[in-house]
Amino acid sequence: MDKFFTLLKKEMRPAMGCTEPAASALVGAKASQLLGVIPSSLEIYTSRDMVKNAMGVGLPNCDLKGIQAAVALGSCGGDIEQGLSILSHIEDSQLILAKNLPVSLTIEEAVPALYIKVCVHAGNHSAIAVISGEHDRFSYLERDGKILLDLPVDNCSTPLQKNDEDIIGSASLEDIVAYAAQAPREALQLVLEAKDTNLAIALHALDNQYGLCVGKTAVEGLSLPPATLSDAFRFASALAAAASDARMAGCPLPVIINSGSGNQGITLTVPLVVVAEYLGSSDEKLAQALIVSELVGLSLTARKDRLSALCGAFTAAIGCACGLVYLLDGDLSVMDRAINTMIGNLTGIICDGAKMTCALKIYSCVEAATLACQLAFKGLSPGIESGIVGKNSLESMIFLSRISHEGMEETDKTILSIMLGKQK
Numbered sequence: 050m051d052k053f054f055t056l057l058k059k060e061m062r063p064a065m066g067c068t069e070p071a072a073s074a075l076v077g078a079k080a081s082q083l084l085g086v087i088p089s090s091l092e093i094y095t096s097r098d099m100v101k102n103a104m105g106v107g108l109p110n111c112d113l114k115g116i117q118a119a120v121a122l123g124s125c126g127g128d129i130e131q132g133l134s135i136l137s138h139i140e141d142s143q144l145i146l147a148k149n150l151p152v153s154l155t156i157e158e159a160v161p162a163l164y165i166k167v168c169v170h171a172g173n174h175s176a177i178a179v180i181s182g183e184h185d186r187f188s189y190l191e192r193d194g195k196i197l198l199d200l201p202v203d204n205c206s207t208p209l210q211k212n213d214e215d216i217i218g219s220a221s222l223e224d225i226v227a228y229a230a231q232a233p234r235e236a237l238q239l240v241l242e243a244k245d246t247n248l249a250i251a252l253h254a255l256d257n258q259y260g261l262c263v264g265k266t267a268v269e270g271l272s273l274p275p276a277t278l279s280d281a282f283r284f285a286s287a288l289a290a291a292a293s294d295a296r297m298a299g300c301p302l303p304v305i306i307n308s309g310s311g312n313q314g315i316t317l318t319v320p321l322v323v324v325a326e327y328l329g330s331s332d333e334k335l336a337q338a339l340i341v342s343e344l345v346g347l348s349l350t351a352r353k354d355r356l357s358a359l360c361g362a363f364t365a366a367i368g369c370a371c372g373l374v375y376l377l378d379g380d381l382s383v384m385d386r387a388i389n390t391m392i393g394n395l396t397g398i399i400c401d402g403a404k405m406t407c408a409l410k411i412y413s414c415v416e417a418a419t420l421a422c423q424l425a426f427k428g429l430s431p432g433i434e435s436g437i438v439g440k441n442s443l444e445s446m447i448f449l450s451r452i453s454h455e456g457m458e459e460t461d462k463t464i465l466s467i468m469l470g471k472q473k
Contacts (some may be wrong), residue, residue, distance in 0.1 A: 077123030088169035105404030107299030251292035264291020285320035342372030366414035386430035388442035
């Protein structure tokens with residue numbers, strides 16, 4: 050069995066809008082489905098990271114924001130068959146019901162970062178649904194006190210998902226590059242379709258006003274199509290930011306995600322398309338580079354929580370840097386240097402939720418990725434004497450994992466405290 054392709058197919062899925070609100074709407078819809086009617090009230094119990102990542106992002110096809118609104122929309126008529134694209138269509142009646150539904154929110158401490166529990170009520174009946182571990186993984190279902198499903202809360206406790214994490218978490222850079230070079234046609238087609246989807250929302254954003262218009266502003270003054278590799282790099286950063294501008298504003302166009310994140314999916318694909326077009330790369334070469342990018346992104350996620358205080362655009366940009374090196378015919382030593390440079394440069398960029406400034410972070414991270422590539426091709430990268438940089442990229446990634454797990458727990462609490470304090 051092709052373990053890498055199985056993993057790519059599982060992780061690279063379409064989502065409409067930010068994935069935390071989508072997961073919230075999905076669990077709300079499931080709870081209502083179990084209840085059998087539109088609820089008269091509901092309660093949400095969730096992690097601080099879920100609240101943080103849903104607080105400031107626009108929901109597709111409506112003017113609402115926040116985790117309470119997302120759950121309410123799902124529970125008032127969401128179609129669970131749509132998965133993470135559940136917010137791709139919202140009826141007017143559904144919106145009216147959601148706005149008037151009593152919703153309470155409790156932030157739980159002793160739960161995984163990706164966790165949301167919804168309890169719904171109507172008359173003498175009740176139902177409970179929980180999503181945890183992954184954005185569309187139901188781990189607990191209950192109706193009128195009868196347990197229908199009860200899985201471990203953390204997906205890494207189940208054999209299949211733990212195996213997924215082990216496969217990619219233990220894969221070396223050499224393993225990933227070797228796989229990309231001989232990847233089956235199905236894998237090549239999968240990543241090419243992903244780049245088409247993500248490129249569409251990026252180009253759409255250049256013709257419209259979304260959020261801070263980071264991408265649209267960054268392309269001003271650029272000669273298009275790019276005449277030099279430097280211009281291609283700048284356009285790559287701008288176009289990736291544009292896609293995030295639109296997505297964070299609730300644009301009703303889908304994105305193919307990576308590690309449960311649309312912004313990471315964008316960062317891992319869109320810049321490579323721009324550079325490949327400038328270089329005149331074949332579809333096969335671009336697809337192989339995209340596979341490298343996607344798998345490196347997944348390998349970094351396996352070393353940290355899917356939701357954490359560490360910005361996902363940064364770790365995705367490391368995958369992007371490796372994909373760019375591949376497009377430019379660099380070898381493993383060049384990739385190794387690029388990874389070390391990225392970790393020495395951007396480690397510490399915080400995640401303060403999904404919102405319009407994600408586009409700024411994506412722009413900065415892709416700019417850093419292109420610079421890391423340029424330095425790496427000159428034989429330059431920080432060495433072991435430089436802070437948390439290791440003797441090679443693997444050791445640097447181990448240090449990065451420690452920072453994510455050991456070093457940023459209190460940071461995450463402080464970020465949410467600030468965000469909630471502003472609301473009060």
